[in-house]
Amino acid sequence: MSLLYNSDIHLGSSLSVIEILAVVILKFKRDEPYEDKDWLILSKGHAAPALYAILAEKGVISIDELWKIQDISSILQGHPEVFIPGVDMSTGSLGQGLSFGVGIAKGIKMSQGDGRVYVIMGDGEQDEGQVWEAATHAVSMELNNLISIIDVNGYQLDGTTEEIKPKHYLPKVWEDIGWNVLYCDGHDISSISYAISSSINSRKPTIIFAKTVRGKGLPSIENTKKQRVISNDAEE
Amino acid sequence: MQKSKAFSSMRETFGRKISELGDEYKNLLVVTADVGESTKAIYFKEKFPNRYFNVGISEQHLIDFAAGLATTGKLPVVTGFAMFLMRAWEQIRNTICRMNLNVKIVATHSGYSDNNDGSSHQSLEDIALMRVLPRMKIIVPADSLEVKRSLPVILNEPGPIYYRIGRDYSPPITQGILNHFKVGEATILKDGSDITIIGAGIVLWDAIKSAKRLEQMNISAAVINMSTIKPIDEKAIESYARKTGRVITVEEHNVLGGLGSAVSEVIVKKYPVPMKMIGANDFGRSARSQRELLDYYKINDKSIINASLELLRLRY
Incomplete structure (x- = not known):
């Protein structure tokens, strides 16, 4: 519990995306054979604690290690690094995961592989111009093995996504570019699973808008900009 | 050209x-x-x-x-x-x-x-x-x-x-001199004992020209092609610093952070000798040819000769 108020982790963003990561990693992601494996890119790398928690649940890293996140003795960095077991891309700088995923998806297709590429982005991350460089390229190469999920928690660092730069038009833009646009409840396992399953036979790359709540499960930070739980709220 | x-x-x-x-x-x-x-x-x-x-x-x-x-x-x-x-x-x-x-x-x-x-x-x-x-x-x-x-x-x-690499201008620098390439290994285009000129890229054309001119003035200049800037060939730099006691770098790049800086980092650690760095100090501008720009910004044989003469006058 001390982790919740002592560490400088992005708790709100981790709690909004954790069910999405759980479904992708524990239910859909295939790790073998290597040439047909699926890839998971956490482009919103600041949600690393959620990724590590799910990788621990999967048994790839130890649960004890989770409590050492960001400690100088720990392998678990503030943002994902490929030297951490189970991590497919070093991230942390927003806007780069989709381009990397486009490269992997194309590489798989060129080798006639069967792997799928999951790229998880934030809604604030949609401000990055590079996302759109990648989005249009994915369509031109017909990468239907690429599935991107946007964690729509409604917040970015300095405020709500609507007040910083309106985002309500995003689904239409993705659709107009040529993506298969789907929606789900990002905290409902069956809703997330259904959306991902529906994407598998698409002829286009798929983007899933997963509606979430920032800080879900911790009332003192839920649906706020707050990242940390203060000690008085530790009972949560 | x-x-x-x-x-x-x-x-x-x-x-x-x-x-x-x-x-x-x-x-x-x-x-x-x-x-x-x-x-x-x-x-x-x-x-x-x-x-x-x-x-x-x-x-x-x-x-x-x-x-x-x-x-x-x-x-x-x-x-x-x-x-x-x-x-x-x-x-x-x-x-x-x-x-x-x-x-x-x-x-x-x-x-x-x-x-x-x-x-x-x-x-x-x-x-x-x-x-x-x-x-x-x-x-x-x-x-x-x-x-x-x-x-x-x-x-x-x-x-x-x-x-x-560059766009068009590519004078023949290594023809008849070199026939191999290894990452991290500098190559000697001309040996010498009084001064060492280290360059990378097309500016080596001017380095060779200046070394020939210096030869006529009874100054023996070595010319080194530092085609790998990182990892830099520390051994070659140290051995020529010891051999000639003076080093000039020439580059088609800002003098801050480029070849000159890389060479000087080795010189100060291994064998400090007087150095001069020739390169850009500002943004460029338009011109009809790249050659014109190299001369306009004084990244050329004349500058190398002048720098050599200045270094040779130095006592240390």
């Missing part, structure tokens, strides 16, 4: 050679951001249309797309104007270098070589930006012949490489 037919340009040689290497390296891909005609990557496209990608005018995506391809075991060669690839410095740092990916970045139109377009297109800062990146290696071939020799070598060298 600018339009000489005897020696093709480095970009032309790159385009032809990479197309040839495509037969041998089946996983070799060429990726560019809408400058395939300019970088001559177009020759590879003509031969291997399915292994060539134009991602559109999007350099940041270009770098991360190549990083993804490399992750699946492909060998992507990224081509673009040196200046505009710097727009993706952060992608090069945070994805390619952090993950130590096997991506080769061939940066064309470096230095003043995009003479007509002016300062927006000229790249005089790229070596400095690449040098500070952990795991990145930097190669600056002297001429088209060295492009031919070094391209197959860098394809076999694991990890990220920044490979810097």
